[in-house]
Amino acid sequence: xxxxxxxxxxxxxxxxxxxxxxxxxxxxxxxxxxxxxxxxxxxxxxxxxxxxxxxxxxxxxxxxxxxxxxxxxxxxxxxxxxxxxxxxxxxxxxxxxxxxxxxxxxxxxxxxxxxxxxxxxxxxxxxxxxxxxxxxxxxxxxxxxxxxxxxxxxxxxxxxxxxxxxxxxxxxxxxxxxxxxxxxxxxxxxxxxxxxxxxxxxxxxxxxxxxxxxxxxxxxxxxxxxxxxxxxxxxxxxxxxxxxxxxxxxxxxxxxxxxxxxxxxxxxxxxxxxxxxxxxxxxxxxxxxxxxxxxxxxxxxxxxxxxxxxxxxxxxxxxxxxxxxxxxxxxxxxxxxxxxxxxxxxxxxxxxxxxxxxxxxxxxxxxxxxxxxxxxxxxxxxxxxxxxxxxxxxxxxxxxxxxxxxxx
Amino acid sequence: xxxxxxxxxxxxxxxxxxxxxxxxxxxxxxxxxxxxxxxxxxxxxxxxxxxxxxxxxxxxxxxxxxxxxxxxxxxxxxxxxxxxxxxxxxxxxxxxxxxxxxxxxxxxxxxxxxxxxxxxxxxxxxxxxxxxxxxxxxxxxxxxxxxxxxxxxxxxxxxxxxxxxxxxxxxxx
Numbered sequence: 417x418x419x420x421x422x423x424x425x426x427x428x429x430x431x432x433x434x435x436x437x438x439x440x441x442x443x444x445x446x447x448x449x450x451x452x453x454x455x456x457x458x459x460x461x462x463x464x465x466x467x468x469x470x471x472x473x474x475x476x477x478x479x480x481x482x483x484x485x486x487x488x489x490x491x492x493x494x495x496x497x498x499x500x501x502x503x504x505x506x507x508x509x510x511x512x513x514x515x516x517x518x519x520x521x522x523x524x525x526x527x528x529x530x531x532x533x534x535x536x537x538x539x540x541x542x543x544x545x546x547x548x549x550x551x552x553x554x555x556x557x558x559x560x561x562x563x564x565x566x567x568x569x570x571x572x573x574x575x576x577x578x579x580x581x582x583x584x585x586x587x588x589x590x591x592x593x594x595x596x597x598x599x600x601x602x603x604x605x606x607x608x609x610x611x612x613x614x615x616x617x618x619x620x621x622x623x624x625x626x627x628x629x630x631x632x633x634x635x636x637x638x639x640x641x642x643x644x645x646x647x648x649x650x651x652x653x654x655x656x657x658x659x660x661x662x663x664x665x666x667x668x669x670x671x672x673x674x675x676x677x678x679x680x681x682x683x684x685x686x687x688x689x690x691x692x693x694x695x696x697x698x699x700x701x702x703x704x705x706x707x708x709x710x711x712x713x714x715x716x717x718x719x720x721x722x723x724x725x726x727x728x729x730x731x732x733x734x735x736x737x738x739x740x741x742x743x744x745x746x747x748x749x750x751x752x753x754x755x756x757x758x759x760x761x762x763x764x765x766x767x768x769x770x771x772x773x774x775x776x777x778x779x780x781x782x783x784x785x786x787x788x789x790x791x792x793x794x795x796x797x798x799x800x801x802x803x804x805x806x807x808x809x810x811x812x813x814x815x816x817x818x819x820x821x822x823x824x
Numbered sequence: 825x826x827x828x829x830x831x832x833x834x835x836x837x838x839x840x841x842x843x844x845x846x847x848x849x850x851x852x853x854x855x856x857x858x859x860x861x862x863x864x865x866x867x868x869x870x871x872x873x874x875x876x877x878x879x880x881x882x883x884x885x886x887x888x889x890x891x892x893x894x895x896x897x898x899x900x901x902x903x904x905x906x907x908x909x910x911x912x913x914x915x916x917x918x919x920x921x922x923x924x925x926x927x928x929x930x931x932x933x934x935x936x937x938x939x940x941x942x943x944x945x946x947x948x949x950x951x952x953x954x955x956x957x958x959x960x961x962x963x964x965x966x967x968x969x970x971x972x973x974x975x976x977x978x979x980x981x982x983x984x985x986x987x988x989x990x991x992x993x994x995x996x997x
Contacts, residue, residue, distance in 0.1 A: 518853055549954055550880045557880050560888025564860070567891045571853055571898070579898070586891050610954070 422704040425542045428453075457545065458531050465674050468681055469496040472723055479727035506666035511574060514663070518572030523664065523671035525565030530678045532558040537685060538613045540695045540707035551612035552600055555686060556593070559641065562679070563589050566650075566660050569672070573663035581659025584734065585650035589641060591738060595745035596637035602630035602756055603690050616694035624691040626772055629752045629779040629786075631691040633745055638683040639725060640741070643676065646729035647737060684718035685711070692718070748786050755782060831872055839865030848911075852897045856890055863887050874947050877954050 419426045428449060435445040470485065470493055477484025485492030510519070535545035536554050548554060563586050570582020604610050606626060607618040624631040640647040651659040661672045688694060692714050695707030732740070759778050763771045842861040849855050863886045870879035934940055947953065960966035 515851070515853055517857065521857075548876055548880075550877050553877075553880045553884060557884035557888060560884060560891070563891040564887070564894075567894050568853075568857075571894065583895060583898075586895065590892065 420705070421702075422540075422542055424540075424708075425704070453545065454535070457534055461531055461534055461678060462674065464681075465677050466496045466500060468677050468719075469499075472677070472680075475720070475723045476727050479724070500670075503667060503670040508666040508668060511663050513574040515572040515574070518568040519663075520572075520668075522565045522569035522572060522660075523668045523675075525568065526562055526675040527671050527678070529558050529562035529565060530675055530682050532561070533682050533686065536612055537689055538616050538694055539711055541701060541704040543704065543708060544613060547611055547613045550610045552604060552610050552615070552690070555612075556597055556600070559589075559593070562675075565675075569664070570660040573660070575663050577657045578660050578662050581650060581657070581662070585643065585659055588643070588647065588649060588737065591741045592637045592640040592647075592745075595633050595741065595749040596641060598746070598749040598753055599630040599633040599637065600690065601753055602627050605753070605757060605760065612689055612694075616689060616696065619693040619696060621772065622691065622693040622696070626775050627691075627752070627756060627779050628776070629748070629782050630756070631687075632783070633749045633752065634691065635687055636740075636745060638687060639722060640737075642679045642683050642722075644680055644722070645726040646732050648731060649734055649737060652731060680722055681715070681719055684722055685715040687718050688714045744786075744790060748782070751786075752779070752782055755779075828872055832869070835865050835868045835872070839869070850911075852901060853894065856894050856897065859893075860887055860890055863890075875953070877957065 431452075432442075432445045432449065435448065436442070440448075473495070474484040474492065483492075485495035488494040488498050533555055536548060536551040538544040538547070566585050566589070567582050570579045570585075573579070603615050603623050606623060607615045609615065609618070643650045651661065661669060664672065688711065695704075695711045697706065697710035700707035700710055755778050756775060759775055760771070763774055839862055842858045842865065845858040846855050846862060849858060863882060867879045867882040867887075870876075870882060961971045962968055
């Protein structure tokens with residue numbers, strides 16, 4: 417196996433050979449390999465967040481007619497590093513009367529719950545932490561650990577606002593788990609396995625083409641699970657006091673912040689794994705490292721959509737958010753799973769392409785009917801406020817900024 | 825003594841200790857935290873028995889519900905903020921005796937089981953025990969009747985909860 421075709425597995429094999437050379441048994445070598453692998457993956461994820469924060473701030477800035485970070489380094493690339501250094505040096509203030517264990521356990525849990533999702537995701541054909549037979553259930557189970565982190569933060573802070581914020585957040589997360597789990601069952605049903613590795617291998621074509629209705633529900637529910645706009649009621653800074661994390665400062669607050677960014681990215685690669693074919697693409701079977709490239713490209717496309725979502729939608733009221741979940745997404749996902757089960761069973765013996773087309777048609781019919789039902793009785797025309805044309809700042813060259821001396 | 829037995833002993837001690845701490849700790853929140861550790865211990869026991877599905881379900885259903893349990897603790901118990909409240913109720917010895925008798929019965933019953941002394945049979949790595957479990961649940965020769973009865977019971981509980989919680993419009997005013 418050459419280095420360029422699959423560098424990660426090549427390095428692992430080389431390290432195993434090295435350990436065997438100094439007389440370690442294969443059992444010990446595997447154990448050490450897992451420990452090092454877990455450490456590298458977790459540390460890599462944490463450093464990756466630094467880049468994600470820059471990417472997101474820059475994009476949100478563009479969406480809001482601003483430049484975003486642009487002072488430190490080229491295009492402001494080193495801004496998050498400066499922020500990180502600042503947050504490391506900040507004082508850790510512990511309010512009086514906190515529940516010490518709950519207060520300190522909460523930030524750790526909220527990051528750990530997200531990092532654990534990286535353990536089961538197949539990044540390429542050969543590169544994944546573990547292939548457990550119940551991978552998708554594992555994802556949902558560790559998501560529940562994050563909720564425990566939030567409620568512990570709210571309780572441990574000895575602050576009424578934090579507690580109310582935590583209750584609000586947990587109400588949201590628990591509610592959106594219902595359509596999330598039900599729509600995640602559709603790929604499991606189509607594959608016949610709960611292992612994420614098997615789900616990716618079985619996607620021919622991608623499941624978003626087979627079950628777009630389930631994919632849409634899954635996407636909306638996973639945005640809600642990450643707790644970002646338009647579902648950021650848990651920490652609506654501009655309207656109510658920010659939620660469960662008001663009493664945290666310094667690095668402990670930073671942990672929640674990192675957890676949130678990492679969760680958004682993780683949610684997009686889980687969507688890619690389950691519905692967009694994961695690492696699949698031309699040539700990815702022969703050259704596994706290409707799979708990693710495809711995986712990252714797809715993930716960043718979904719992440720971009722997530723940021724567009726965040727930047728362009730106003731925040732829901734809490735009753736609207738609950739209405740969307742319990743009156744639209746949950747019934748819709750139940751209908752989708754029943755229809756797909758029925759159609760999949762009825763056409764089990766027909767050709768694959770025919771079954772795919774029929775499943776797609778059934779999904780589109782469900783979406784159209786649902787759209788009609790939701791629109792019924794909704795006021796469709798609204799009086800126009802203000803003029804359509806408004807001045808926008810539109811720099812000719814995105815990378816050359818006014819005032820930097822360069823000619824655009 | 826094999827590595828698996830050592831793991832079992834450590835996990836069993838941790839699980840039992842945190843199980844005792846659930847009822848012995850002074851603060852309700854700490855009880856909930858100890859409960860997480862207890863349930864995690866049981867999940868690890870499932871994992872060492874090569875029942876990965878049950879280990880994950882243990883985490884999903886029980887540990888995932890801890891946050892809901894904490895909310896109930898906050899909303900439904902009095903004096904949750906207090907440091908000191910009575911830890912035992914009157915007549916605590918009766919449940920204790922019942923628990924000991926029940927434990928004795930279960931242990932005695934298991935001891936008469938012929939496979940009690942059998943060590944763990946290693947399953948092959950590619951054993952389809954999850955699929956076998958799934959088909960056993962809906963197999964008439966398997967567990968279809970308990971499965972359906974449990975489903976109906978849960979459905980009844982769900983309908984009942986909705987009925988209790990629903991607003992009755994005609995009685996307003």
